[in-house]
Amino acid sequence: MTEGETRDRWKRATEIVGVFLLSVVAVLTAWCGFQASKWGGEMSIAFSQASSARIQAANAEGEARSARAFDLTIYASYVEAAGSGEDELADYIRQRFTPEFEVAYRAWLRDGQIERAPFAREEYVPEGTYEAQELNDRADEKFAQALENNQRGDNYSLLTVLFALVLFLTAMSQREIVPWVARTLLTLAGVVAIVGVSILATFPIRI
Structure with a gap:
């Protein structure tokens, strides 16, 4: 085989490999663009869910504050009536205690009234407190998920x-240049492509 035939074979082989690399990498580039777009959409959704949960948590916290204010008002009236010896009025007000405050009040009496008021008891959990905590936790979770996406x-x-x-190196290898330079560029493009595919295989997929 003459030197010219050998050169032609190398050139054809380089062209075939180059076309193959260009085709595969073009598809992979389009796929990466599609995935970047999908994960960007997931990020927006997660941020929106985090914002919604935060607003709901604020509403629940407002509900808890209102419940606490109501219990404070009722308890103050109860203490005033009991202190004035108006037992009938005190019993009437006692019946208006909310279930959450009633639990704390009974625990407070049972333990000898150590705390200054039932509100200091861990049993006292105004309505909306748990909901606010759950919604805040959900907001934190969605926010972290958005950052990850x-x-x-x-x-x-x-x-x-x-x-x-890879596309640049492959395109350069197809130009009329010294054969060993073309092969070097094509080899380098192949190595970079393999590295890219290896990294791509570790990424999560969103369809």
Whole structure:
């Protein structure tokens, strides 16, 4: 086989490998763009859910504050009536205690009234307190999820830059240049492509 035939074979092989790399990497680049877009959408949804949960938590906290204010008012009236010896009025007011405050009040009496008031008891949990805590926890969870989704989208976007490098090296290898330079560029493009595919395989997928 003459030197010219060998050169032609290498050129054809380089062209075939180059076309294959260009085709595969073009598809992978499009896929990364699609995934970056999908994860960006997931980020927006998670941020929206976090904001909604935070608003609901604020409403629940407002409900808890209102419940506490109501219990304070009722208890103050009860103490005033009991202190004035108006037992009938005191009993009437006692019947208006909310279930949450009644539990704390009984525990307070049972333990010898150590605390200054039933409100200091751990049993006292105004209506809306648990809901507010759960909603705040949900908001924190969704916010963290949004940040994670944003990072995933960024990772896919960065990978498109790596694949763009593969496209550049492959395109340069197809130009009329010294054969060993073309082969070197193509080999480097193949190595970068393998690295990119290996990284891509570790990324989560969103359809």
